[in-house]
Amino acid sequence: MGIVSTIRLRLARNRWQLRALRKRRELAPVACRTGRIRRDDILLFSTLRNERVRLPYFLDYYRALGVDHFLIVDNGSEDGSRDYLAGQADVSLWHSAASYRRARFGVDWLNGLQMRHGHGHWCLVVDPDEFFVYPFCDTRPLRALTDWLDASSIKSFSAMLLDMYPKGPVGAEPYREGQDPFEIACWFDSGNYAMTRNPHFGNLWIQGGPRARMFFADQPGRAPALNKVPLVKWRRDYAYVSSTHMLLPRGLNLVYDEWGGEKASGCLLHAKFLDSFASKAEEEIRRGEHYANSHEYRAYQAALGDRPDFWGRWSEKYINWRQLEILGLMSRGNWA
């Protein structure tokens, strides 16, 4: 890449950072416990709205992995999420009533918080319906992974979004608070993903899975991106560009090997298709606060009318990370 594009990307990064600083003013602290963050803590950042029922399992899942502190932005929840989070000893909570869309779908808020609190820490950025799975996650804590990444001089870790769905119509089985969402949505598509390289940022752009198959079969270009780099050893001059799909400086996007080998990678199990999905889609369309004018949700709603069933005889039932590795969705790389 030439010097011109390097400079251009540097300027873009500075612009996102300034924007993050500006947008940070939209955040009002509700419960700020960041003083408790120790030097080596693993931090989790998230933005959410009306996710009360999911929160207990979400927090417990990541606590068990070894996340030390949660930094969460609540975007105007009305279902008690805010009080629940404020009562957790390892959560620092901010509130924002401003536009999610104009904070670039929360990226600006989180960039701002990460700039302030994430410097020098391993930071995991996930939504409340995303569950991080990495090689050996059943026997080794997250700290083992980050220690290994440190020792290997790796700064960012890829985890593709894997859409999970139930057998039968979405929402047929209601989700109970505290329940493992993958007791209901335990199926996934194992091998219908297409990837291309983004020449500008160097990241891979992955599309496919059940959403592409069910909702975007006639306009595949609009299918949602599934590539994510949620785990980064953060420095204050880094910035997420678009959700956690890509970062600057773009070296952080090189989470894939180009010479035939496999780098280590994980998956984000996506518990989107639960009973809350239909109401969420409706609400998001009304608010118009989602990506590309909520196009995605519109497509869902159109299809949801006839109670879609993602399941088919080729669907794969989730067992563990080893299964995902054998299927080629993630890799141990040289971690053994």
Add this chain to the structure above:
Amino acid sequence: MSVGFLMLCHTALDRAAQVARHWAERGCPVVIHLDRRVAARRHARLATVLADLGNIRFCERHACEWGTWGVVGATLSAATVLLRDFPNVRHVYLASGACLPLRPVAELQAYLEARPQTDFIESVTTEDVGWAVGGLDLERFTLHFPFSWRRNRRLFDRYVTLQRRLGLRRRIPEGLEPHLGSQWWCLTRRTLEAILQDPQRPVLDRYFRKVWIPDECYFQTLVRRHSRQVDSRSLTLAKFDFQGKPHIFYDDHLQLLRRSDCFVARKIWPQAGKLYRSFLRDDAADAARAEPNPGKIDRLFSKAVERRTKGRAGLYMQSRHPNPGWENGRTAAAYSVFEGFAELFENFAPWLGKVAGTRVHGHLFAPDRVQFAGGEPVYDGGLSSSAALRDYNPQAFLTSLIWNTRGERQCFQFGPGDRQEIARFFAADPNAQVSVISGAWAVPLFRSRRPVAEIRKQAAWLQKVESGHLTMLGASWVKARVRVWRLAEFIESPMEPLQTLMDEISPRALRRLTEAPRLVDLTGFDQFLHSLRNEGMKPVLIGDYPARGEAAIARRRQPLLAGGS
């Protein structure tokens, strides 16, 4: 008392203290070297924790930057203290703070007592290529390394290149035969004393101070001057990955480590509590007293390195996206592309599935939809039959299909009426077997019984596409196994080519085809071709179709059918 330990520590001091205590309490003296870069406060705490043990010493501290003399300096200082303070020690074992004993101390003592004269140190000549990971072996001894590899990698590399270009070399001292090997050894008192008291030591030390990674060559080289008996292997299980970094052991390696029968392993993840709890116990003595056998662990780690460097053939995923030419297998398995067969035989797909035992799809790249076997709307791995999704990234579609169906050979039909983009991909794929009956697209046109004037244009178009396709298949970069027959030539004797293809698809079957696919009725085909020609379209790809007509063809069909059941 027969064995004493030297421990080089810099992080995870709690764990180091735990291991040192384990050894010391079982009568083995330990000398601890603590990296000078560790804060004095932590040094003091370590000393306090171990203060109750009389056979633990601390030695003079050196700054141990990786790859520099400091590590050897530390070892020499610690060894001096150990030999001086503990005259009963007969073997000296060099370990690190991240080491963990896997077998009881008594077993190690017994093992060493049975081999009182043996020095256990991996020591291989620099000609033994492939010991060192990455580039330098003999050059470690002959070049200058004034720049830190950790901090100034670019300068380091450039200076190496410069010296190579200018032919700058250091002289290796007289009588020194460069050897390399693992840093972790176990030497006899006699050998170690000889090394420490070598009259030439000041000269040698001065030389080795400027050698690259001296901890992997100082003792390994000098032991050859003094030892009576070298067993060139390390008693410490330490594996390195493709970048030369040590592999780390975790709780889930417990069984592997147990079965390795090695005496000491490194590196252990400091938080692998289960490993520390399990191995720092005395009741583990019931294990068989076998020779160290790290074979299983070797395999595990070499597989990991292979996965990282070569990856799985035909897999495209979030962390493996090879550049063109670096795929190490464009697809995961062998597959067959048939062009023109389904047009010429009535029941080609079911016949092929039966005789070859493979999955036979229709035209996967048909413009309207993907014709999966059995007409399924969704196929293995969740692949959709939507043409738009497939055409969005045809290559991903095909590679996914082949990956998803590993273990079952895939066959599909292809032709000039299909989306052509994928053809360049499979043509360059050594896994593809491409068999073409050129001109077979004319058969469905003939059988449609539509007026020739109406289909002339379409025929011309198909012929043009196929002609371009065949030209491409003849290119020098093509790696697929390509076979092309002209239609006329093929129907002269169809069984022979079919037999060849079947033998290739299932080589183990090795049987004659007893059942043949049914040829479509070609009565009147010669007249059809004639009219095409008269309409101004010359069907060149079909070959010399016998104008004598039906009689000849009919005769050809007979034996073919007779061969069937």
